[in-house]
Amino acid sequence: MFHTALTLKDLGLLAQGAGWTLMITGIAIVGGTALGTLFGVFRAVVPWWASIWLGFLLDIFRSVPLLIQLVLINAVFPMFGMRVSPFTVSCIVLAIYTSAYCSEIVRGGVLAVPATTRRAARSLGLTWWQDMVEIVYPIALRVMLPSWIGLTLGVMKDTALVGWIGVVELLKQSQILISRMQNEPLFILMIAGLIYFLISFPIARLGARLEGRFREND
Amino acid sequence: MFNYSFHWRPALQALPQMLQGALVTVELAILSMLIGVAIGVVLALMRTSGNKYLDYLALVWIEVARNTPALFQIYMAYFGLGQLGIRIDSFVALLAGIAFNNAGYLAETFRGGLRAVPSTQARAARSLGFSALAAFRLIVFPQMFRAVFYPVTNQAVWAILMTSLGVVVGLNTDLTGVTQRFNVLTFRTFEYFAIAAVLYYLIAKFVTLSARLLAWRLFRY
Numbered sequence: 334m335f336h337t338a339l340t341l342k343d344l345g346l347l348a349q350g351a352g353w354t355l356m357i358t359g360i361a362i363v364g365g366t367a368l369g370t371l372f373g374v375f376r377a378v379v380p381w382w383a384s385i386w387l388g389f390l391l392d393i394f395r396s397v398p399l400l401i402q403l404v405l406i407n408a409v410f411p412m413f414g415m416r417v418s419p420f421t422v423s424c425i426v427l428a429i430y431t432s433a434y435c436s437e438i439v440r441g442g443v444l445a446v447p448a449t450t451r452r453a454a455r456s457l458g459l460t461w462w463q464d465m466v467e468i469v470y471p472i473a474l475r476v477m478l479p480s481w482i483g484l485t486l487g488v489m490k491d492t493a494l495v496g497w498i499g500v501v502e503l504l505k506q507s508q509i510l511i512s513r514m515q516n517e518p519l520f521i522l523m524i525a526g527l528i529y530f531l532i533s534f535p536i537a538r539l540g541a542r543l544e545g546r547f548r549e550n551d
Numbered sequence: 552m553f554n555y556s557f558h559w560r561p562a563l564q565a566l567p568q569m570l571q572g573a574l575v576t577v578e579l580a581i582l583s584m585l586i587g588v589a590i591g592v593v594l595a596l597m598r599t600s601g602n603k604y605l606d607y608l609a610l611v612w613i614e615v616a617r618n619t620p621a622l623f624q625i626y627m628a629y630f631g632l633g634q635l636g637i638r639i640d641s642f643v644a645l646l647a648g649i650a651f652n653n654a655g656y657l658a659e660t661f662r663g664g665l666r667a668v669p670s671t672q673a674r675a676a677r678s679l680g681f682s683a684l685a686a687f688r689l690i691v692f693p694q695m696f697r698a699v700f701y702p703v704t705n706q707a708v709w710a711i712l713m714t715s716l717g718v719v720v721g722l723n724t725d726l727t728g729v730t731q732r733f734n735v736l737t738f739r740t741f742e743y744f745a746i747a748a749v750l751y752y753l754i755a756k757f758v759t760l761s762a763r764l765l766a767w768r769l770f771r772y
Binding site for chain 1 (some may be wrong): 553554555614615617618619620621622623626627630631633634635708712713714715716718719727740741744745747748751752755756759
């Protein structure tokens with residue numbers, strides 16, 4: 334008979350951890366998408382020599398491991414005498430990290446709209462803003478949405494690293510349970526893995542389906 | 552207010568050891584990529600084999616690798632396998648975790664690569680008198696290679712970044728591990744990790760730029 338020392342209360346703790354995982358993901362995605370859209374549109378519309386510094390800056394966040402970014406930013410706040418909770422630091426770092434990837438997606442989406450289409454819109458009398466909202470956005474969205482869903486799932490999985498600076502999210506919680514119940518790490522990890530999988534897999538499938546449908550219409 | 556005095560000198564004195572750590576990081580990334588490519592090719596072939604069971608088996612690997620965090624996969628190797636009586640040290644656990652992850656992502660890349668070359672091309676080559684091997688080597692492979700080159704180099708950069716996770720399971724010989732070792736001795740967190748960040752950036756950029764140079768050299772008509 335299968336026997337485990339894991340109680341319902343421990344399962345509740347894991348669910349709580351999953352809650353933190355989702356919360357950090359949500360904040361990082363909302364903040365990162367807003368920032369990333371701003372950066373991406375800026376990079377797509379101004380000439381390359383005017384935005385190369387921003388491209389360089391954002392590239393740093395894509396070339397340095399997230400773990401190092403978390404530790405570094407976590408160490409910066411105390412220098413200014415500020416006490417910032419690990420949760421806040423995690424949200425800030427992940428939002429910037431997300432914006433670095435999101436800006437590339439947005440830039441690619443905006444540049445995927447043919448210049449002739451945009452010129453036609455402008456010569457029909459649409460303002461720059463109308464062109465952006467009514468013409469570029471709907472066309473670019475089809476290019477951006479599948480990658481953006483992929484980014485969201487990537488960030489969700491990357492939140493597993495914030496446990497290192499002391500946020501008790503899902504994976505950290507399962508590690509705590511593992512060190513408390515020495516003899517069944519496999520079972521606890523399987524539950525945590527299953528939760529990650531159940532969050533990620535349906536959304537990944539949705540993204541793949543959207544991508545396929547958009548390709549059909551092209 | 553800003554009340555922190557930087558101490559770069561002792562941090563820079565640790566540079567030789569950190570460079571040694573960077574070497575371990577690169578070694579880990581290369582090994583995990585080699586294993587990942589080998590398993591990825593096998594998984595892609597299993598997916599396209601037409602055998603239902605092989606297909607499902609490969610699909611499970613790919614979906615688990617793509618839908619759970621890399622750190623979770625490393626934990627599975629480090630804590631999970633231990634319960635089954637397979638005790639491995641943190642280096643092997645990290646390598647296994649990253650290789651597992653690489654294989655899952657690369658399998659999809661390779662499957663795309665296989666589909667990128669229409670079967671009519673191989674048939675045309677055969678009817679022009681190419682041997683099966685020559686048709687693959689001269690017609691199919693170059694096109695496949697071209698299709699998977701960029702995704703594979705991307706994954707290589709990911710592999711480098713993922714090696715930093717070893718410190719979480721207690722690895723202290725790679726770049727992050729060495730950095731953390733100095734950090735707990737001195738509590739000069741910012742200085743040491745800033746140097747590590749620069750080193751990681753340089754490694755990642757080196758890979759990206761050499762890939763771009765190589766692609767420019769290889770893929771021009």
